[in-house]
Amino acid sequence: MAGKTIDTEALRSVRTALRIYRSAVMSDVKKMRDAAKDCRDNLGNDEYSKRTVADLNDSLKDILAAIEKADELEQKITKKIGELEGGVI
Amino acid sequence: MALYPISREGIREFLELKKTLITISQEIKARGDHLSQVIRSNEDGLGYLYDDLSEYAGNIKKMEGLYDQAMAGTFRMIDRIVARIEELLAAGAEGSSGTSSVSSISSGNADKHGAYVTEHTEAVHDRPSARPSSSSVPEKELIHRMRLIDEKLKAAREDESKKGAEVSVMGTMMGMSQEAKNLLYSATGAGNDSVLKAQYANVLEYGYHVEEKILGGGRKISEDRSFLEALSSDISHFIEQGNADYLTELQNDIARENPEAAKLWQQHTPYENIASILFASMIGGERREELENYLPESSAWFDKNILSNTLEEGKKMVKRRENDGR
Numbered sequence: 067m068a069g070k071t072i073d074t075e076a077l078r079s080v081r082t083a084l085r086i087y088r089s090a091v092m093s094d095v096k097k098m099r100d101a102a103k104d105c106r107d108n109l110g111n112d113e114y115s116k117r118t119v120a121d122l123n124d125s126l127k128d129i130l131a132a133i134e135k136a137d138e139l140e141q142k143i144t145k146k147i148g149e150l151e152g153g154v155i
Numbered sequence: 156m157a158l159y160p161i162s163r164e165g166i167r168e169f170l171e172l173k174k175t176l177i178t179i180s181q182e183i184k185a186r187g188d189h190l191s192q193v194i195r196s197n198e199d200g201l202g203y204l205y206d207d208l209s210e211y212a213g214n215i216k217k218m219e220g221l222y223d224q225a226m227a228g229t230f231r232m233i234d235r236i237v238a239r240i241e242e243l244l245a246a247g248a249e250g251s252s253g254t255s256s257v258s259s260i261s262s263g264n265a266d267k268h269g270a271y272v273t274e275h276t277e278a279v280h281d282r283p284s285a286r287p288s289s290s291s292v293p294e295k296e297l298i299h300r301m302r303l304i305d306e307k308l309k310a311a312r313e314d315e316s317k318k319g320a321e322v323s324v325m326g327t328m329m330g331m332s333q334e335a336k337n338l339l340y341s342a343t344g345a346g347n348d349s350v351l352k353a354q355y356a357n358v359l360e361y362g363y364h365v366e367e368k369i370l371g372g373g374r375k376i377s378e379d380r381s382f383l384e385a386l387s388s389d390i391s392h393f394i395e396q397g398n399a400d401y402l403t404e405l406q407n408d409i410a411r412e413n414p415e416a417a418k419l420w421q422q423h424t425p426y427e428n429i430a431s432i433l434f435a436s437m438i439g440g441e442r443r444e445e446l447e448n449y450l451p452e453s454s455a456w457f458d459k460n461i462l463s464n465t466l467e468e469g470k471k472m473v474k475r476r477e478n479d480g481r
Contacts, residue, residue: 076200080208083193090186091218094179098225101172105232114235118228125225132211132218139207146204 074147081143088136095126166240173233176226183222187215 102119109115191212198205 071199072202072204073200076197077204079197080190080193080201080204083190087186087190087215090183094183094222097175097179098229101176101229102232104172105229105236108236109232115232118232122225122228125221128221129218129225132214135211135214139204139211142204142207146202 072146072150074150077143077147077150081140081147084136084140084143088133088140091129091133091136095129098122098126162240163244166237169233169237169240173230176229180222180226184219187212187219191215 102122106115106119194201194205194208194212198209201208
């Protein structure tokens with residue numbers, strides 16, 4: 067880590083932006099799922115809608131994997147803030 | 156969720172849904188851009204975490220692509236539903252939308268199915284005398300059954316925990332089972348060939364088996380999705396076992412031995428004909444191809460779309476006859 071500075075304010079700013087992003091994505095994922103369910107129900111769960119919903123779920127799976135990554139980063143940031151404020155580093 | 160009505164309001168709600176999705180797509184891109192900007196602007200204070208975070212910011216762009224992909228499919232579904240509602244409105248479905256829903260007219264192919272609904276609606280208007288003067292199922296009985304189905308659908312829609320389409324499965328089965336039994340009784344009694352008779356008996360037994368499953372034991376079909384799936388699987392299995400030939404022979408025999416019953420199978424008034432196709436699809440048979448022409452993308456034999464459509468046609472018939480004072 068030599069040559070790289072680190073401060074809690076910068077970490078907090080990024081953590082806040084990360085949380086907002088995560089929350090927005092999760093909310094949108096829910097909206098997309100609900101919309102897909104609406105469509106599927108109204109199409110009577112036919113073959114076409116089944117395929118489309120399956121494709122959509124594949125996309126959402128990748129999006130949710132990115133959310134897990136965001137969670138990991140947030141934990142790292144929180145841990146680092148704790149270390150800095152605890153005087154470990 | 157609530158099923159959308161066949162009306163301008165239904166279209167408007169779907170277009171609003173599309174707008175909402177477009178908005179959230181734009182918002183999420185803005186949020187992603189903001190996060191990337193915050194990461195870049197704090198580069199000096201993030202230390203080694205900057206590498207991880209900047210890599211993540213790079214992946215956000217990929218996520219935008221995933222969003223677009225996910226939404227494109229949903230948009231296509233919405234467009235499909237809106238087009239279908241438009242078709243039905245053009246065919247005059249609005250006004251009877253109190254118990255109508257989009258699902259009740261959906262199928263695997265918008266053009267063919269939409270044309271089908273229109274074609275039969277016009278056929279009845281133009282040719283009221285096309286219906287045979289005698290039938291194995293009295294009109295009053297048909298109307299009574301359709302009212303029962305209607306009541307079940309209304310009850311289902313009042314209870315969000317139930318699905319109208321699933322309840323209509325039960326209702327439609329009730330509506331067609333007597334008709335199917337009449338046909339099968341006729342055929343069983345008329346058949347001269349012992350092998351054929353045995354086959355008819357097999358079909359009849361299976362019909363009862365299905366009916367018993369549907370109506371027996373006081374089960375609430377709308378609350379038991381796995382039951383419906385198991386039933387669908389049973390029917391598919393029956394067809395896969397080669398029982399499709401039964402219906403061909405059954406129909407030939409009906410035509411030969413019982414012209415009156417054959418009329419019922421062959422006529423083109425909406426309810427009876429679709430019910431026949433429906434029954435044919437249930438026990439397998441030569442009308443399989445006919446059914447596939449209506450629903451080319453559907454592989455499910457026990458397709459609730461078809462059942463719902465049968466119901467929809469029946470409701471139109473009842474309404475027209477009530478309007479005619481019959």
